[in-house]
Amino acid sequence: MNDARTRGESLDGESLPSAEGERLQKVLAAAGVASRRVVEDMIVAGRITVDGHVVTELGSRIRPDARVTVDGTAVQLDVSKRYLMLNKPTGVVSTMADEQGRPDLREFTDQIEERVYNVGRLDAETSGLLLLTNDGEVAHVLAHPSFGVEKTYVAKVRGEVDQRVIRQLLQGFELEDGEIHADAARIVGSPSRGFSMVELTLHSGRNRIVRRMLDHVGHPVVDLVRRSFGPLHLGTLRSGHVRELTTMERGAILTLARSAP
Secondary structure (H helix, E strand, O other): OOOHHHHOEOOOOOEOOOOOOEEHHHHHHHOOOOOHHHHHHHHHOOOEEEOOEEOOOOOOEEOOOOOEEEOOEEOOOOOOOOEEEEEEOOOOOOOOOOOOOOOOOHHHHOOOOOOOEEEOOOOOOEEEEEEEEOOHHHHHHHHOOOOOOOEEEEEEEEOOOOHHHHHHHHHOEEEOOEEEOOOEEEEEEEEEOOEEEEEEEEOOOOOOHHHHHHHHOOOOEEEEEEEEEOOEEOOOOOOOOEEEOOHHHHHHHHHHHHOOO
16 A cells, blocks of 8 residues: 555655654644544544644654644644633733732732743723733734734723714724724623623724724723633633633634744
């Protein structure tokens, strides 16, 4: 049987490492993907790639720094990397050491053995989802303004927001630092006692951009929460609490970071 599987090649004909590193099925089983037997079935079915190449050889070995995907989703192989979600409370600045002595993120990271950092920032009066990690490469990509990770916010604003305002947010307008528009916008619930709830989704990482947009359309923000960051969703995580990302969430974050040009 003279095919790619017997020659230790990928399906596209490129040679793969065959005498170094650990066996692929052992590594993926240790990473929590599935049992070795199930991983072997995945390999034979062509569902796994190593450094961009589909692998179907059960004896394939991989280097520790290999980039592996299963069904297109990245797999975390380096167990020294930590990825956590924090629901940042209001009144806390997004830094690990505030020079002015204000409450900072150390309150939530002191119990974490590894030294982790926040990916991007939320202003002190904005609460919600912050990603914490010691993976410098991932942090750099996801925090870089040019990459434009999609973020969703829920804002409590003054006044009664109507569909005309939503259209304004979607169509865009000029601010002092350039044009801006929301990728998605909707009214949440019904206005009550002179306040409305608005959900905004956008890619921009400009400073205080959601507050400035809503102020521009005549509805100043009273309270602001970031509910999602890329594929991550705050869910029921309580304010001031930290949790590890799930295997699926880690895969989604790594997949997103590796898609950067």
